[in-house]
Amino acid sequence: MLQYVFHRAWQSAVTLVLVSLVVFAGVRALPGDPATVMAGQQADPAAVAAVRAELGLDRSLPVQYLDFARNALTGDFGRSIRTGTPVRHMIRVTLPVTVQLAVYAMLIAVLIGVLGGTIAAVYRGRWPEWLVNGFSLVGLSVPTFWLGILGVFYLSVGLGWFPASGYVSPFDHPLRGLHFLTLPALVLGVTHAAVVQRQTRSSMVETLTADFVRTARAKGLAPRTVILRYGLRNSLIVVTTVIGLQLGLLIAGTVVTERIFGLPGIGKLTLDSVFSRDYPVIQAVVLVIATSYIVINLLVDVLYTVIDPRVRVSGRAR
Template structure:
């Protein structure tokens, strides 16, 4: 077990180093010069060079990268070119909003997806399966931004069931915070619920048609026990994989939803930074999102060995 975890840890470390290189080079490949933006369009060449030297952009790419890695390891991502504020403070303010939204949306996706998948698997060939599959098809087909706009116009503006915009931290005011996050979490979680549902159904159908399930039925085991003990339990490893991947996607893909509902999260910070070529902020945001992907996938791999001991194979986990 420890050997398996160590093996995954060094793989994750290598992935993170490679990702940091891609992030660093990719950000500098963006068109535009942040020094020109910061100095102003009317600034002369001397002023632009002074700003570039102040930001360290006159050094070689290798020197800039090594400095970036050294500072990032200590949690220092520099200062924003746009606002002058420490980037770590900006991320510390916006990241909790995105994480709260992602966790809420994932909870909705898992609950709706697992229930829909179980229904579709148990009632194969009947109307409950058609209804569940129709929901997943619609959720996958409708763009999130369009659904979000419709939800704001109908559920917020006309019916006034939910606020159209704004944010209250659930840590400060739990009920009010959940109320403000409910509608964006529903919109964000629908597509992911469809993915969870399809994978749950596929895994349960395979399990429920297996020989050992037929044997359990022949021995008189009840339908509910078969569904819970065999079907759902054996589907957990598939659901865990999907949840891990989708949670990382939720954190990275909340940009549009946060924009529609005016949430002060990482999405708004990312867009504002891209528009102004704010190198330090863009680098930090992408690195944080990449790290979240790697950490979540590492946790999922470790959870495999807890959910299903058969995963402790290949010699590394023994």
């Protein structure tokens, strides 16, 4: 088990270094000059050159990358070119909003997806499967922004069930905070529930036709025990992988939803930074999101050792 975890951690560290290189190069490939933005369009070349020297943009790219990597390891991402605020503070304020939304949406997606996938696998070829598959088809087909607009129009403005926009921290006011997050979490959760449902159904159908499941049924075990203990549990390797990937995508893909519902998350910060060519903020945000994605996948890999004893014995996933 330790060998398996160490191997995955080493792979994650290499991936993170490669991601930092891509982030550094990609940000500098954006059109526009942050020094000109900061100094002003009417500034003379001397003023622009002074700003470039202050930001370290006049040095060679390898030196800039080494400075960026060294500072990132200590959590120092510099200051925003646009506002002068420390980037670390900006991320500390906005990231919890996105994480709360992503986790809430993922809980909704897992509940709906695993339940729907199990029902579709157990009632294969009958109307419950058709109903569940129809729901997943709609969830995969409807764009998130359109679903968000419909939710605001009907559930917020029309019925008044949820606030149309705004944010209240669940840590300050738990019930009110959940009320503000419920509608955007539903919008995100329904889309990702469709993916979880399809993968759960596919894995469950394969598992329920396996020899060990037929043996369990032949021994006279209750149908619920066969489905939950033998069917669902042995399908969790695939389902856990999908859930981990979807959670990473949720954290990285909340930009549109946060914009629709006026949430002060990291998605809004990303858009504002891109429009203003704010290099330090863009680098930090993308690196933090990529790191979150890598860490989530590492945790999913570690979960394999809990779900599947074969991983603990062999030291590698099968």
